[in-house]
Amino acid sequence: xxxxxxxxxxxxxxxxxxxxxxxxxxxxxxxxxxxxxxxxxxxxxxxxxxxxxxxxxxxxxxxxxxxxxxxxxxxxxxxxxxxxxxxxxxxxxxxxxxxxxxxxxxxxxxxxxxxxxxxxxxxxxxxxxxxxxxxxxxxxxxxxxxxxxxxxxxxxxxxxxxxxxxxxxxxxxxxxxxxxxxxxxxxxxxxxxxxxxxxxxxxxxxxxxxxxxxxxxxxxxxxxxxxxxxxxxxxxxxxxxxxxxxxxxxxxxxxxxxxxxxxxxxxxxxxxxxxxxxxxxxxxxxxxxxxxxxxxxxxxxxxxxxxxxxxx
Numbered sequence: 001x002x003x004x005x006x007x008x009x010x011x012x013x014x015x016x017x018x019x020x021x022x023x024x025x026x027x028x029x030x031x032x033x034x035x036x037x038x039x040x041x042x043x044x045x046x047x048x049x050x051x052x053x054x055x056x057x058x059x060x061x062x063x064x065x066x067x068x069x070x071x072x073x074x075x076x077x078x079x080x081x082x083x084x085x086x087x088x089x090x091x092x093x094x095x096x097x098x099x100x101x102x103x104x105x106x107x108x109x110x111x112x113x114x115x116x117x118x119x120x121x122x123x124x125x126x127x128x129x130x131x132x133x134x135x136x137x138x139x140x141x142x143x144x145x146x147x148x149x150x151x152x153x154x155x156x157x158x159x160x161x162x163x164x165x166x167x168x169x170x171x172x173x174x175x176x177x178x179x180x181x182x183x184x185x186x187x188x189x190x191x192x193x194x195x196x197x198x199x200x201x202x203x204x205x206x207x208x209x210x211x212x213x214x215x216x217x218x219x220x221x222x223x224x225x226x227x228x229x230x231x232x233x234x235x236x237x238x239x240x241x242x243x244x245x246x247x248x249x250x251x252x253x254x255x256x257x258x259x260x261x262x263x264x265x266x267x268x269x270x271x272x273x274x275x276x277x278x279x280x281x282x283x284x285x286x287x288x289x290x291x292x293x294x295x296x297x298x299x300x301x302x303x304x305x306x307x308x309x310x311x312x
Contacts, residue, residue, distance in 0.1 A: 002088040002193040003305055006096040008104055008279045009200035010272035012210045014290045016049050018200065019097040021294045022301075023057035026093040030059045031080055033098035033107060035073075036241055038065040041230060044223045045243035047214065057095075067230070067238040070122065072168075074114065077106040081191075088193060096195075101278035102165075108197075110189025117175035125170050129163060130235060137166035141180070144173035148181035158274045164237055196304045198297060199279055199287040206290075208269050215265045218243070224257075242267045 005022055007015045023030050032038075036046040040063045048062060060083050065071045084107070087094045096107055105111075128136050138160055142149045148169070152159050159165050169180040176183075202210070227247035230239055234248045243264050250260040279285060286300055 001092070001305075001308060003093050003301075003308075004084065004096050004108075004193045004195045005093060005301060006104065006108065006195050006197045007098075007200065008101070008197065008282075008285065009099065009290075010207060010275040011047070011099050011268060012214045012272070013200045013202060013207065015097050015099065015200060016047075016053060018198075018294065018297070019095050020049075020053055020056040022298070023095050025294075025298055026091075026095075028057075028091045028093040028095060029087050030057050030095045030097060031083060031087075031107075032059060032061045033076070033080065033096055033100055033103040035076075035098075035100040035103050036238075037062050037098075038071060038076075039063070039067045039238050040065065041067045042226070042238070042241075042244070044218050044221050044226045045241075047218070067233065067236050070237065073102055073106050074111050076103055077111045080107050084193065094193075099275050101275065108191070108195050110191075112184050114172055114183050115176055117171045121175045122167075122171055125167050125174065126235070126237070129167060134161065134163055134166065137163060137170055140170045140173070141166060145169065145179035145181055148179060151181070156278075158277065163240055167237070194308050195284075196301055197282070197285040198300075199285045200290045201276065201287055202290045207272060211268050211272060212265050215243075215261065215268060219261060223247070227251075242271055 005026070007019050007022075009015055019030050034046070036042060037048050038061060039046070042048075043063075049059065054062065061076070061080065084094055096104065098104060125137075125140075138149075141160075149160075172178075172180045172183065201207075223243065224247060227244050228251065230244065231248055231251050233239060234244075239245075239248075246255070246260045246263040246267065249255050249263075250257055255263065286304075288297060288300075
């Protein structure tokens, strides 16, 4: 039996360090599903593992795309499953790590099939978003898929504040003439592995302090210069993310640099809260305090493995 040890949790909680320790223990490789760390041009602001960390265990899907490519979760699912099939051909274990809940779900459960959407529609939706902001996207989704809009309002309201997700919903509605929700849950995806899902958490004040410290370290490491180099491309979807948007506002003289830094911290804390809300809704996740000894997590994995082995 093949086991995909999956590590989830909010940003700045210590997922990278744990994944490397587990990869060393089980002699396996790491698949990243952090949707911001895919992009080669974004390093500091996405907390990409350091060169030392990357050398600690083989990593995949780190800096494998450009911000100029529209890399979808569907494409990631296909490529990640292909990579896992390759890894499992030579090892009974692999590590999946990241805080992007949609991408974790795509690997563990599969992603629904959607038709290709013409670039002209994508460009039109993006252009309207840049002019009218998130209100336009929310109204378009409400117009073309009211049922899904109401479902999100009731069960997952933070998604209605996520422009990248909303743009995708609207693109599908406009490109197919059908509600986005009509393409959901159409198939059951078979997986050749058994997931063992580990969640890391901390007291809120501890997590928020870690986030604030990380932002300060990012600024010291050169985040301002990294954002400045990307500023001319600020309309790209990949750059509509915390840590860059706020500095782009500073470059446009909308806010001061200290205000931008405080906004990054505040928005990152909000992002972490949304991550926890997403992952806490998932069943079969074993939660550990971020300070737990790695040996305790390894013992849990071994226990789960034995339980699955006797069950099947």
